[in-house]
Amino acid sequence: MSINNDATRPFQDVRMEGAHQVKMKILIGIPDGSSNIIMRHFEVSPEGHTPRHQHDYEHVVKIEKNKGIFVDALGTEHEVTEGMSLYVEPNTDHQFRNPYDKPFEFLCIIPNPEKNRCC
Amino acid sequence: MSINNDATRPFQDVRMEGAHQVKMKILIGIPDGSSNIIMRHFEVSPEGHTPRHQHDYEHVVKIEKNKGIFVDALGTEHEVTEGMSLYVEPNTDHQFRNPYDKPFEFLCIIPNPEKNRCC
Numbered sequence: 001m002s003i004n005n006d007a008t009r010p011f012q013d014v015r016m017e018g019a020h021q022v023k024m025k026i027l028i029g030i031p032d033g034s035s036n037i038i039m040r041h042f043e044v045s046p047e048g049h050t051p052r053h054q055h056d057y058e059h060v061v062k063i064e065k066n067k068g069i070f071v072d073a074l075g076t077e078h079e080v081t082e083g084m085s086l087y088v089e090p091n092t093d094h095q096f097r098n099p100y101d102k103p104f105e106f107l108c109i110i111p112n113p114e115k116n117r118c119c
Numbered sequence: 120m121s122i123n124n125d126a127t128r129p130f131q132d133v134r135m136e137g138a139h140q141v142k143m144k145i146l147i148g149i150p151d152g153s154s155n156i157i158m159r160h161f162e163v164s165p166e167g168h169t170p171r172h173q174h175d176y177e178h179v180v181k182i183e184k185n186k187g188i189f190v191d192a193l194g195t196e197h198e199v200t201e202g203m204s205l206y207v208e209p210n211t212d213h214q215f216r217n218p219y220d221k222p223f224e225f226l227c228i229i230p231n232p233e234k235n236r237c238c
Contacts, residue, residue, distance in 0.1 A: 004205075036230045037230060058153060060158050085122075085123050085124075086123075089152060092120070109228055
């Protein structure tokens with residue numbers, strides 16, 4: 001069992017190509033014993049964005065604070081605000097952008113990408 | 120891709136034996152296409168509690184609003200407040216209680232319990 005406190009965990013800059021002004025911290029991960037599910041907290045600063053990219057695992061997202069734009073596989077922009085949740089399929093292009101003036105914060109939950117998922 | 124709004128999804132009473140004053144809604148689940156990860160939102164009213172129980176899948180939890188008590192496998196009580204996150208191993212007794220005067224709200228994320236998990 002682990003109990004972690006978001007407030008005392010530092011953000012780390014996301015240095016992935018195509019990311020701009022994005023920070024991330026892992027809230028629950030493999031060091032906590034969680035071998036199937038990883039919960040991360042992202043913050044996209046005003047004018048920031050994640051890479052437009054895809055990968056072979058899904059995203060389960062909960063918007064935690066303020067608002068931003070989710071760009072779907074077709075390039076359609078959706079304003080997403082605190083309280084909304086998203087499901088993004090594996091192998092589909094996606095991006096989060098923040099054209100607003102407050103930090104855009106969300107949880108992004110993924111399966112352990114180092115494991116084969118069943119079925 | 121699904122975008123859901125927590126605010127417009129109704130809570131349902133949890134009628135499981137041992138649950139008292141607990142409500143739940145699924146934010147992202149199988150109908151959204153999410154076959155590995157299910158994200159639920161729980162609210163435990165003042166004086167409410169979940170069952171003290173265990174099951175063969177883990178919990179990844181994020182406290183979203185106010186505070187409550189998490190009772191671990193040894194029966195130790197931990198006060199958990201907004202911003203904290205928890206990992207609860209499979210097959211370990213656990214319970215959430217709310218002895219306070221405000222609704223205790225958290226996300227509880229699980230793997231799809233109808234699937235075998237790998238490895």
